[in-house]
Amino acid sequence: MTTSPTSATNLVRAQEIYARRLVHQLDQSADQLPHAVLERLRAARVRAVASRKSYAQQTAQSFQQMGSTLAMSPNEGSSTWSKLISFLPLLALVLGLIGVHELQNDRNAHELASIDQALLLDELPPDAYTDPGFLKFLSLPSPQNTDNR
């Protein structure tokens, strides 16, 4: 039998109808599976659902661990040692700042002392006697000069 172009749609429809009737038969076949097979399928299903549950739990645990690591939550180390260890970085930071502050103070004091020492120990340069202002200063009567006389 040859199909004309006008009956092409009907042909496809007929194929569909035949296929639907066939799979209806197959549905009956699927409903008549042996008990052993049904049990195996049920066990497989239960196992798959359980694996999904364990996957969800693992995911939740990993998120929780990540969170407690970031937040340094008390769960991570409930013992005194763990708490002390968690404060070590902060303690080191404070000690470091104190050390830097002390060092800076020492350096400033040393610089000031050096300047004072230089001023006190430095001799009068010879050029100073050519300076008229300095000569005038020398000629002025000072309390020390008066006392000496």
Added chain:
Amino acid sequence: MASELELADFLKGVEKRAFKRSLYHVRDEEAALDIVQDSMMKLAEHYADKPAGELPMLFQRILSNTTLDWFRRQKTKNALFSNFNDFEASDSGEDMDFLEFSSHTPDTQMSESAENTVSQAQNLQEIEQELKKLPARQREAFLLRYWEELDVSETAAAMGCSEGSVKTHCSRAVHALMTALKARGIHI
């Protein structure tokens, strides 16, 4: 994300057909059960975060791939040649007597009676035998399209082929089944 209950209900709804579908391909009950179990595990382990609406398509795809993997593992010429390389179905007589069939088959034929229960069981066996004889791609397209009730585009996505190929495979499958069953005197 599909809940545990949604996943369980979904698997319960598809497990029988999945087993039969796999059995038609591999023709080994133990292997078919293993394939279905592997497919369920893969779905649960790798796609647990997907919404429930995506599960049917994902599962069909996984089942197809797991079945394909089973064939690959067999590494026997017979398995490969008889199930994957026989796409040379003839086009001649493709449109033979579908119209004749559709105009003569009564709608009440599916109704059961005490007299024909045995013959229906026999018919069912013969239908399954003919289904197993189909080339793998035709059988896969037929089962996905009509038994799993996927549309053409979904079937194409599940099989990894074009929609045109799905239509061709389905048409050839139905034609081959009808020819074979008619030769056996079975009218659906």
